[in-house]
Amino acid sequence: MAQATEIQWAGTVEEQQIAWTVFELLTARARFYSEDAPIRQRLTNLQEYLTSTSQVALPGDANMARELISSSLATNHHVFGREEADGDITFSTTKAGLPPVDPASKVDKAHTYKSRLFTGSRVPTEEDLQAVRGIGRDIPEIIMVMPEPTNVIFPDVYSDEVEPEIAAEAELFVEEEPEPTQASSVLVGGVEVDLTQDPAAILAQHGPAFQRVLSNFLEEDFRFVRFGNEYYLEDRLERLSKGQLKEIKEYIEERGEPLSDEEILSDGLVNRRLGDADYSLQRFTLNFRLQREKKDFRFVGTAADRLWATSQLPPIGQTVRKATEVAQDYRYLTDPELADQDPTTTLGGAGTLVLRHVLTWYESENGVLPVGPSAQLMMPQPLMEDQTVVVLRLQDPMNYATYLAELRLGLGNRGTYIAGLEEFYQSALVPGATFSLIQGTTSNEFTLEYERQPQTESRLLQYDSRKERWYFGPVVYECPIDPGYLLTEEKVGGLNGKKRVSEADRKRVDRLLQSAFELVGEPGEGGTLTALIDDLLPVLNIERPFSSRYVRSLIQSAQSPQFTLEDEALGLASYAGS
Amino acid sequence: MNVDEAHVREIIERLIASGAPQGIETLTQWFIGAVINQRSGE
Missing domain, CATH: 2.40.330.10 (DNA-binding pseudobarrel domain)
Structure with a gap:
């Protein structure tokens, strides 16, 4: 066998002969085994076989013969494995000419699913959970850096530069600096607010004034961003790539109608969810980012139903007129x-x-x-x-x-x-x-x-x-x-059989009113036509919308003396004719 | 009455802690709270 010729046998010539014979014997009966399947045989059986066939020279004494076979195979431990069980010795090898390896030892235990699942596992701390929500990160310094003192509303708030002369003076008289007085009230929007009151009472009474001051400030401060009436921090919002914006645009156009932010989040962003942030933050991010893409997207929803259309989406409602x-x-x-x-x-x-x-x-x-x-x-x-x-x-x-x-x-x-x-x-x-x-x-x-x-x-x-x-x-x-x-x-x-009024006549309300009189008016004395405004309205509303009050004002207008309101209570009007 | 750094810091911290955008009404409540805290701490 190919393997046998490659094996380097160890021991004396006699031992090599025994080992080779045993190997040939074992592999002969394992013709259909796989290369690394163990082929086992007890020492007793080997001794019996070798003694009976006389293929190798063995001592006459059975014990010595057993000892010689055992030592021959043990010497070639690179070919044979040795196990002791039930008071007997068993030798084993494989067709590959190597001692069999325990299958369990072949398994890579370092990378099992179990080890991956549990190694290093621990109950997440509150900090970890916060990190998952994206709120545990340290506040970046850029957020806390106050803007340049360009705020026209509160120009003196951020000025922390101290002029050298004043600073020197301050050092000299530092001990004479007065104790800060504890103010119990502040002036908000020209109104004095007593801060010793219950906060709920302050909110109820002066909430709008505080809100005005704050919203003016937030609009000026670049760190805050707003969508509708909600605010958040620009730094904390994810960005949408051009690919994602294109994906959203195509999705809306494919559906052929304006879609809500919820639908876009669940179905439109197919390839990627927005970070690990909370759903409300994802919604805000999406709405805020789309709001900035005025060229491609337009908001057509309400505070509760935030709908987005694209610039390519045809308008709902195809009116005959523009x-x-x-x-x-x-x-x-x-x-x-x-x-x-x-x-x-x-x-x-x-x-x-x-x-x-x-x-x-x-x-x-x-x-x-x-x-x-x-x-x-x-x-x-x-x-x-x-x-x-x-x-x-x-x-x-x-x-x-x-x-x-x-x-x-x-x-x-x-x-x-x-x-x-x-x-x-x-x-x-x-x-x-x-x-x-x-x-x-x-x-x-x-x-x-x-x-x-x-x-x-x-x-x-x-x-x-x-x-x-x-x-x-x-x-x-x-x-x-x-x-x-x-x-x-x-x-x-x-x-019946008539044409519509021309575009030029449609724009002249007096001409339309005249036509309406001619159509439904009752002929009176001197060629006048009389009609109720209620009868004129349906006819007038064929070419152009009119309200009852609008018609009444046209009839009473000094610019159209040909019309007269005969009876105000009844709404009876007359047309003197052209 | 101005909005100063301490007020803004408190609003930012509370916004981040909430993990969600907030309406101007909520921010106003926080603002009033910050003003009261600041005055009582002086």
């Missing part, structure tokens, strides 16, 4: 004298507000809902100073649907309105329908509700955008109706 145009159309809402007070009621004991509204053609076509002064009370407040959109979550339990809508906040002379209702309007309502908007559990949650009615079919006003003409066609609806606002053929049949 968003700025709609906002301009609703500019009368910014004037409390012109905006109607939509009827609002409270629901149950929780003070939930309910807004009842009649849908107009303009609102139905653009999927919008004006937010007048009373509706404003129901709307969520934006969290950011420069925020122009708040995303609303609308439930439609009647149709088992949910919608996202945008509360577009008016700035300057632009009115506030909700966009994104076109699907609800088209699927459930017709112009003239009444429905309710009910406040939900959070500030940006609402429910859309209407009482389902028996099916009704009417010929209602419709617009053929291909032929660019008005026409009347049968429409089946199940929603409650305000009959005054329903645009039936009987009421506004004069529009």
Whole structure:
């Protein structure tokens, strides 16, 4: 065997012969053993075999023969292992020509799972736990370094430089320095606050003054950062890499709608969690970092529901007219004298507000809902100073649907309105329908509700955008109706086959009012047309939104003498004709 | 009445100990506490 020829046998020639013979004998019966499997044989059996076969020369005396075999194999201990058990000696070897090794000794005990799990284990101390939360680290000196004395609010606070002359003087008269007086009151925002009071009383009475002083300071101090109305330390916030920001952006765009910070944290940051910090700190970090990326992200949520959209994400609500145009159309809402007070009621004991509204053609076509002064009370407040959109979550339990809508906040002379209702309007309502908007559990949650009615079919006003003409066609609806606002053929049949007013005429409210008189007015003496404002409103609201107060002010305006308010109580007006 | 280093230190320490961002109302409470502590310690 190859192994046998390589083995260097030790001992005398006789001993070498015995060892070689025994090795050949053992390996012959272990043909199918693995290379390192032990091959064992008792000394008694070996002696019996060698004596009987006479392969080697052994002494005649059995004891001497046993002793010779034993010593021959023991001399070649690099080939044979020796064990003693049950009063007999057992020799063993392997096909590889090496003494067998105990399998247990081959196991690497230094790197077992058990050793890894328990070596050096100990119960974590409070310090360790704090370190995991990221709060046990020493406060870096950079945080505690006070800023340069550029603070215009408190210019004298940080000045610790002492002029040499004064310092020298101070050394001379150090013993004459007066004892510090224990002040029991401080002046906060011009008001003297007695510090001997209970802290709760101080907070209740002077909290806002202290808050003003502190928030002014925090805004100036670079060590503090703010998101919404929460503050933390810039130094303690993790940074988001460009890759992570890109990942978040792509995730929002893939989902196709604004996502909350919680969703982004749990699903959007696939590759990495934010450090070991607490969840609230992770949320703050994410919101603060995204807030800084104004080019790519815009905040569209509230304090409770922090939603983020990207610059590439299409706006919710595709109005027929441009968003700025709609906002301009609703500019009368910014004037409390012109905006109607939509009827609002409270629901149950929780003070939930309910807004009842009649849908107009303009609102139905653009999927919008004006937010007048009373509706404003129901709307969520934006969290950011420069925020122009708040995303609303609308439930439609009647149709088992949910919608996202945008509360577009008016700035300057632009009115506030909700966009994104076109699907609800088209699927459930017709112009003239009444429905309710009910406040939900959070500030940006609402429910859309209407009482389902028996099916009704009417010929209602419709617009053929291909032929660019008005026409009347049968429409089946199940929603409650305000009959005054329903645009039936009987009421506004004069529009049939006509074109829409031109853009130039649409911008002139007097021309629209004139057209409305011509459509629904009753001819009077001398070619005048008279109509109730309530009858003019549905027609006026086809091309452009108007409130009852707005129409009344137009009729009474000195700039349009052709219109006269005949009866203020009835709301009866007349048009003298062109 | 100014915000001084001792007040800020207390606010920073408490922010770090809390391990979470805090609203201005909470920070104001801490600020008042720091002012009272400072005056009583003088």
